[in-house]
Amino acid sequence: MTATTSAIDETLIPTFLTDEATRVNAGEPITTREELIKHLKQAARLETITIPMYLYPSFSIASRGYSQWDPGMGAFRLIRSIVVEEMLHLCLVRNLLVALGEGDRIKFYDEKFMPSFPMYMPHRWPPLELHMGPCSRELVRDVFMEFEKPAPKGRPQPVPEGWYPSIGKFYEAVGKGLKLLDSQIADLWKSNKPHLQYVAAYWNKDGGGEPVQIKDLKTAQDALKIIVDQGEGTKDNKLSVPIDPLKPVPGLDEMPHYIKFKRIADGVEPIGPVWPLPTDPEAGLYADDHAVTSLNTLFNAVYCYVLHMIDVIYQTPRNDIQPGKQSPRYHYERTFMATMQGILVSIAEMMAATQVMVPQAMVVHAGPTFEFHKLPGSGKNKQHLMKLCDAAMVHFPQLGGDNSVRWLISKLPDEV
Structure with missing residues (x-):
């Protein structure tokens, strides 16, 4: 260029x-x-x-x-x-x-x-x-x-x-x-x-x-x-x-x-109150805060899982849906957007509401970093996400419970 x-x-x-x-x-x-x-x-x-x-x-x-x-x-x-x-x-x-x-x-x-x-x-x-x-x-x-x-x-x-x-x-x-x-x-x-x-x-x-x-x-x-x-x-x-x-x-x-x-x-549609998130954060910004790091790691893993799920959708043939029969492809298609809007957003909201001290000696709220996270591979990814969620639950117990992030992760496809 x-x-x-x-x-x-x-x-x-x-x-x-x-x-x-x-x-x-x-x-x-x-x-x-x-x-x-x-x-x-x-x-x-x-x-x-x-x-x-x-x-x-x-x-x-x-x-x-x-x-x-x-x-x-x-x-x-x-x-x-x-x-x-x-x-x-x-x-x-x-x-x-x-x-x-x-x-x-x-x-x-x-x-x-x-x-x-x-x-x-x-x-x-x-x-x-x-x-x-x-x-x-x-x-x-x-x-x-x-x-x-x-x-x-x-x-x-x-x-x-x-x-x-x-x-x-x-x-x-x-x-x-x-x-x-x-x-x-x-x-x-x-x-x-x-x-x-x-x-x-x-x-x-x-x-x-x-x-x-x-x-x-x-x-x-x-x-x-x-x-x-x-x-x-x-x-x-x-x-x-x-x-x-x-x-x-x-x-x-x-x-x-x-x-x-x-x-x-133009201010026609109001923004409302805003958490003071850092600009262009990277994982190293939270290195001294193990709680925030655990939550950010979970977020990145789920985001990468969503991207991986889209790849899986494009590798899975679409079959006509018939009464009484499951369609793996249709299940993936419905799940990937729900994962993004349900699990990913919930984790991000917890991060954004959490204060963290950054190296510049400033107190800000944590923002997800959207960085690459290596997943273990199809058939193991859901259990990997659950382990990361369990590690973060030590600091953020609201990740667990009925209809929680962990509960939603448990409903993800096993084979993706």
């Missing part, structure tokens, strides 16, 4: 953008299947970055709403709806890779795949420094809105080699590449395994969209439309988009991510 300014901090550029094996020719037309696959893998990384970046500030919100009597959704529910849609986008990108015969060549549970903050937003010009931080109108305005910001209208500004002006332009390049290659390669979709694509068990109370089974150019373009419309909004920059971008119904609309964040930044 090259840039035209010395203001670039090279240490904040992710290695996957500069490594010859993974980098893409950003700004140049996609004319080969190899370049298309590289772009889609970069897209998966881009969507993966948003999950910890958006979840972390939502965990810092000390109440689930500014007031139960206030109108509107509030910052927490808006951010939660965005995160779930980002999970959908991540799966749509992987569906595209499966449709192109590349589904088994990417893993979300991979130390090299997980983001590390601070970092530059991949491909975006001008450079945007990304952080995990406590929720504030400034963070939402200066980072999140900029991340989701549509490309400016009018004559395009010059962009250095290796960069795109927006996510939408990145996906526009992918769409054009798909169209070109579909016209040039007769068997582009010959290795598709539709029975391995994610097409069910998605729900988002405050958001929209649906998984798309990709089988040809039309359905691939449908998937890209969902991703871009839900993020930046439609090309005419309306303040709302259909809840189902592919089957719009008058009156059934939601806001794109950019507008949702703008409502938070």
Whole structure:
């Protein structure tokens, strides 16, 4: 990657953008299947970055709403709806890779795949420094809105080699590449395994969209439309988009991510009280606090388990559900989102409510670090999580009991 300014901090550029094996020719037309696959893998990384970046500030919100009597959704529910849609986008990108015969060549549970903050937003010009931080109108305005910001209208500004002006332009390049290659390669979709694509068990109370089974150019373009419309909004920059971008119904609309964040930044949707979480924490920050370390380790293990579970879903064939018969695939699909919204969020809320002394002799509240945790392997992972939970329960007894984190962990699939 090259840039035209010395203001670039090279240490904040992710290695996957500069490594010859993974980098893409950003700004140049996609004319080969190899370049298309590289772009889609970069897209998966881009969507993966948003999950910890958006979840972390939502965990810092000390109440689930500014007031139960206030109108509107509030910052927490808006951010939660965005995160779930980002999970959908991540799966749509992987569906595209499966449709192109590349589904088994990417893993979300991979130390090299997980983001590390601070970092530059991949491909975006001008450079945007990304952080995990406590929720504030400034963070939402200066980072999140900029991340989701549509490309400016009018004559395009010059962009250095290796960069795109927006996510939408990145996906526009992918769409054009798909169209070109579909016209040039007769068997582009010959290795598709539709029975391995994610097409069910998605729900988002405050958001929209649906998984798309990709089988040809039309359905691939449908998937890209969902991703871009839900993020930046439609090309005419309306303040709302259909809840189902592919089957719009008058009156059934939601806001794109950019507008949702703008409502938070403008103070329309209140944030409420916020725990003082550290910015861009790493596990070493809590090295002197064994209690917080045990809880953070459990959090990281569960987060990695969620990513691993998505990988397992994409390796498990989907069979038609029949009365009286279990479908492992359907069980995994229902479980992975429940694990994220139930177990992971509960652990994070305990951390955020816990004070910790950090090396700078400051008292802050603990924030999860979203770091890679080595799992022992399928068939052993649930017991591993239970052992980590038991170790943390010594310090946080609320992890146990009826309908608790430990109880929920015990209900996870044994074989994942």
